[in-house]
Amino acid sequence: MKKAYVFPGQGAQFVGMGKDLYESSPLAKELFDKANEILGFSITDLMFNGTDEDLKQTRVTQPAVFLHSVIKALCLGDAFAPDMVAGHSLGEFSALVANKTLSFEDGLKLVYARALAMQKACEMKPSTMAAVLGLEDAKVEEICASITDEIVVAANYNCPGQLVISGSIEGINKACELLKAAGAKRALVLQVGGAFHSPLMLPAQLELETAIHETQFNSPICPVYQNYVAKAVSDVNDIKQNLISQLTAPVKWTQSVEAMVADGATDFVECGPGNVLQGLVKKIHKEANASAA
Numbered sequence: 001m002k003k004a005y006v007f008p009g010q011g012a013q014f015v016g017m018g019k020d021l022y023e024s025s026p027l028a029k030e031l032f033d034k035a036n037e038i039l040g041f042s043i044t045d046l047m048f049n050g051t052d053e054d055l056k057q058t059r060v061t062q063p064a065v066f067l068h069s070v071i072k073a074l075c076l077g078d079a080f081a082p083d084m085v086a087g088h089s090l091g092e093f094s095a096l097v098a099n100k101t102l103s104f105e106d107g108l109k110l111v112y113a114r115a116l117a118m119q120k121a122c123e124m125k126p127s128t129m130a131a132v133l134g135l136e137d138a139k140v141e142e143i144c145a146s147i148t149d150e151i152v153v154a155a156n157y158n159c160p161g162q163l164v165i166s167g168s169i170e171g172i173n174k175a176c177e178l179l180k181a182a183g184a185k186r187a188l189v190l191q192v193g194g195a196f197h198s199p200l201m202l203p204a205q206l207e208l209e210t211a212i213h214e215t216q217f218n219s220p221i222c223p224v225y226q227n228y229v230a231k232a233v234s235d236v237n238d239i240k241q242n243l244i245s246q247l248t249a250p251v252k253w254t255q256s257v258e259a260m261v262a263d264g265a266t267d268f269v270e271c272g273p274g275n276v277l278q279g280l281v282k283k284i285h286k287e288a289n290a291s292a293a
Contacts (some may be wrong), residue, residue, distance in 0.1 A: 122194030134185030
């Protein structure tokens, strides 16, 4: 019986997130205050009392979700004893602080560098993402590949029958029409800043690569199942390379959960805002126990 801790990505945020931790735990308060200092602005104001619009900005969303997730894990103290960790997209950075590969400070600085680089890449070319429900993955991939004059790729393999695609606005609109015609229950354009996990993030990837190579990475206390390879990784150099590759490659969440189950995971604990990953885990593996930290 093994315990896997999983950490959510962008989209899990909500106004008020983390406020209960801040008010009830001296450790949480200290870490949130330190985060405000590192970032050079009061992210706690935006998290606790901001607006949905504030929290939707990539430069705010990513550190906010990271902070909530990581501080929640650190507040568990000795009760936090993972056999393995994984994170969905941005959540991979939270997972790497949880398994001691990154320090809290370095993790936050990297996440903020990633967020700023992604926001900049989003502003270079209008782009978006869309959720596709009720089609086989292979059919979605085939339709994306058939659009050759625009960038459209599979971006998030969330669970069977739920795939998110990413690309230029024209490409996504074209793909949604074709996907509906092919029998998709829904092909819905998402309210996101840009085409995450697509080749359009290449400028951000180059910036992140520099930041990662300047950061101290330590040997993890347990393996991380990374989005890029969907298998257990413990080698520090591999972890770094997979983090860099992740920005322009799909999030293989379905495959990562399947790999964790194959390696003995029976209990999945979601650490962070919301409960999206618990739902996805249950859809991927019905026998798994999924709960909140």
